[in-house]
Amino acid sequence: MHVVVCLKPIIDPEIPLADFRIDRESKRIIQGNANLVTNIFDENALETALQMRERAEGDIRITAISIGTSSSIDILRRALSLRADQAILINNEGMPELDTFATAKILAAALRRLAPIDLILCGREAGDWHGGQVGSFLAEELSWPCATFVSRIDIDGEHFIMRRQTDDGWEVVKCQRPAIATVTNDETNVPRIPKVRDSMMAFRKEIPIWNIMELGIDVSAVRDAHVTLQLRDMYIPEVNKRCSFIEGEVGKEKAIRLLHKLREMHII
Amino acid sequence: MQNVLAILVPRADTVGRAEKEVMGAAQRLASQLNGQWAVALIAPRACALSRQVLVCGASKVFVVDHPELVEYSADPYLKALEGVVEVAHPHVCIFAGNSIGLELAPRLAYRMKSAMVIDCTELQGVSGGHVQITKPVYGGKAETILVAHNPPVTICLRPRSFEPLNAVSETTGEVHRLTIEIEPSLRRTKVIDRIVEESSDAKLEEARIIVSGGRGLGGPEGFLLLKELAELLGGAVGASRAACDAGWAPMSWQIGQTGKKVAPDLYIAVGISGASQHLVGITRAKTIVAINTDPKAPIFKVADIGVVEDYRSVIPVLIEELKQESSA
Numbered sequence: 001m002h003v004v005v006c007l008k009p010i011i012d013p014e015i016p017l018a019d020f021r022i023d024r025e026s027k028r029i030i031q032g033n034a035n036l037v038t039n040i041f042d043e044n045a046l047e048t049a050l051q052m053r054e055r056a057e058g059d060i061r062i063t064a065i066s067i068g069t070s071s072s073i074d075i076l077r078r079a080l081s082l083r084a085d086q087a088i089l090i091n092n093e094g095m096p097e098l099d100t101f102a103t104a105k106i107l108a109a110a111l112r113r114l115a116p117i118d119l120i121l122c123g124r125e126a127g128d129w130h131g132g133q134v135g136s137f138l139a140e141e142l143s144w145p146c147a148t149f150v151s152r153i154d155i156d157g158e159h160f161i162m163r164r165q166t167d168d169g170w171e172v173v174k175c176q177r178p179a180i181a182t183v184t185n186d187e188t189n190v191p192r193i194p195k196v197r198d199s200m201m202a203f204r205k206e207i208p209i210w211n212i213m214e215l216g217i218d219v220s221a222v223r224d225a226h227v228t229l230q231l232r233d234m235y236i237p238e239v240n241k242r243c244s245f246i247e248g249e250v251g252k253e254k255a256i257r258l259l260h261k262l263r264e265m266h267i268i
Numbered sequence: 269m270q271n272v273l274a275i276l277v278p279r280a281d282t283v284g285r286a287e288k289e290v291m292g293a294a295q296r297l298a299s300q301l302n303g304q305w306a307v308a309l310i311a312p313r314a315c316a317l318s319r320q321v322l323v324c325g326a327s328k329v330f331v332v333d334h335p336e337l338v339e340y341s342a343d344p345y346l347k348a349l350e351g352v353v354e355v356a357h358p359h360v361c362i363f364a365g366n367s368i369g370l371e372l373a374p375r376l377a378y379r380m381k382s383a384m385v386i387d388c389t390e391l392q393g394v395s396g397g398h399v400q401i402t403k404p405v406y407g408g409k410a411e412t413i414l415v416a417h418n419p420p421v422t423i424c425l426r427p428r429s430f431e432p433l434n435a436v437s438e439t440t441g442e443v444h445r446l447t448i449e450i451e452p453s454l455r456r457t458k459v460i461d462r463i464v465e466e467s468s469d470a471k472l473e474e475a476r477i478i479v480s481g482g483r484g485l486g487g488p489e490g491f492l493l494l495k496e497l498a499e500l501l502g503g504a505v506g507a508s509r510a511a512c513d514a515g516w517a518p519m520s521w522q523i524g525q526t527g528k529k530v531a532p533d534l535y536i537a538v539g540i541s542g543a544s545q546h547l548v549g550i551t552r553a554k555t556i557v558a559i560n561t562d563p564k565a566p567i568f569k570v571a572d573i574g575v576v577e578d579y580r581s582v583i584p585v586l587i588e589e590l591k592q593e594s595s596a
Binding site: 013014016017020022027029041100101104124125127128129130131132133136137139140141145146148149161165166167168169170171172173174175176184185186187190225227228229230231232233234235236237239241243244245246250251252254255256258259261262265267268 | 412
């Protein structure tokens with residue numbers, strides 16, 4: 001069985017607000033000292049694949065794939081050190097920023113090249129733009145069934161059994177093979193840390209680099225084939241709050257003052 | 269861009285707040301664009317539900333009622349939506365930002381070759397008949413203004429960011445029942461089990477007071493204290509993603525980018541450092557109280573009232589005081 005996990009390299013969204021800067025002219029985040037990291041939900045997706053492999057019988061091969069510049073190699077290296085079997089980088093160096101349609105077209109072309117595939121996993125959304133589209137677009141592009149907000153997958157003959165989050169709990173869905181799942185986080189798929197030995201092994205592996213032209217995708221033609229949005233502005237929203245701290249010697253004193261204050265404000 | 273379609277996929281037997289927010293956004297956008305708005309209602313027993321939509325002032329409700337729609341599954345629902353779109357010719361499609369909306373919207377957008385935005389917090393018709401969308405990015409650290417110059421555009425609303433549309437005195441709208449062929453073979457995923465989590469879940473998004481815990485609680489037992497406090501205050505319990513990931517609280521308590529977006533009058537954040545992904549979920553809280561041992565925690569940047577202290581010496585006192593009062 002062959003599972004492909006799509007990993008998006010993003011500028012670390014958890015950098016402190018004080019270091020977070022925007023170039024208003026180009027409407028882009030200034031990377032500064034921030035690291036390129038794997039989108040957290042994509043890490044959950046890889047973890048979900050690794051756990052599925054551990055529970056299953058038989059061979060399961062895991063491929064990690066990213067679209068990015070050569071600096072994204074580290075993200076794929078990390079996936080290998082978590083024991084993905086192979087990793088592929090689709091180089092977009094020098095290309096204009098890809099929108100979700102273009103991303104899905106490029107990934108789909110790469111996935112066709114990696115066939116046969118039984119399962120494709122993507123994070124539910126990325127921590128930079130929160131697009132929440134690529135997994136669903138891939139399902140449409142390939143005409144495969146798709147389950148969203150999944151956190152656990154098991155194999156059941158020609159089907160997958162997937163546990164997915166709903167607004168008020170969980171559903172277990174049975175899904176035909178091949179399938180796509182978008183992965184969300186829960187207590188069961190917290191990403192693991194690579195072992196030192198595996199990290200060393202990962203450095204010996206070669207990561208093939210494919211380019212977009214080779215995949216037969218004309219990014220500007222893709223862009224012209226659907227409606228696009230204009231990014232008019234990007235800014236850091238102002239927070240005008242000033243916190244008033246409750247003073248006191250000990251916890252008890254502060255607790256009682258807090259209660260008084262909330263009463264004064266007629267909140268409780 | 270004159271035709272605005274509010275797409276409602278309610279799971280319960282009532283048209284709830286999420287659906288009313290979608291209608292509110294659609295109605296206001298249509299009036300700014302000097303256009304019309306209509307409703308697509310896809311649900312089991314949609315005809316019965318259509319009355320609840322009409323009393324909100326919709327002038328046109330497209331209803332698809334089909335045996336294949338009794339159990340929710342994306343594939344047959346998408347087929348039904350495609351049928352509505354063919355008749356309604358929408359320029360703008362608006363979905364709720366719940367799990368069903370977030371699943372259907374991108375796939376419909378793909379089929380319509382539509383531009384697509386999730387997590388929209390503001391929506392406005394601007395000059396030239398264009399649609400202007402506000403959307404936070406980077407976990408709320410930044411905001412973007414996006415403009416759709418050409419139709420169609422598909423939008424998922426951030427929950428509780430739009431005023432719901434409420435009942436009007438006179439209903440003049442009409443229901444268009446569409447007959448759409450939906451093959452059973454379309455259904456490629458099947459629900460075999462469903463678990464509704466024991467939680468203050470339904471209450472969380474409607475709660476007036478929320479007591480919420482994070483990694484700083486140090487373990488699951490901290491939530492017992494929070495639960496007791498919440499009960500005394502008549503509120504609900506929430507949790508940060510870190511606390512849910514650690515398994516200390518059920519996933520359905522999670523507040524933040526990937527959890528619930530809440531709008532209580534009082535939000536008490538206990539042992540929550542304030543990662544941006546959490547703060548996104550509480551931007552609509554009226555008053556935020558933060559209790560944390562670290563005075564530099566980012567939560568204090570958004571809090572109205574701060575208590576720098578170990579919660580273990582604060583929460584039990586609050587509980588004790590509130591108990592004494594209620595018994596006095």
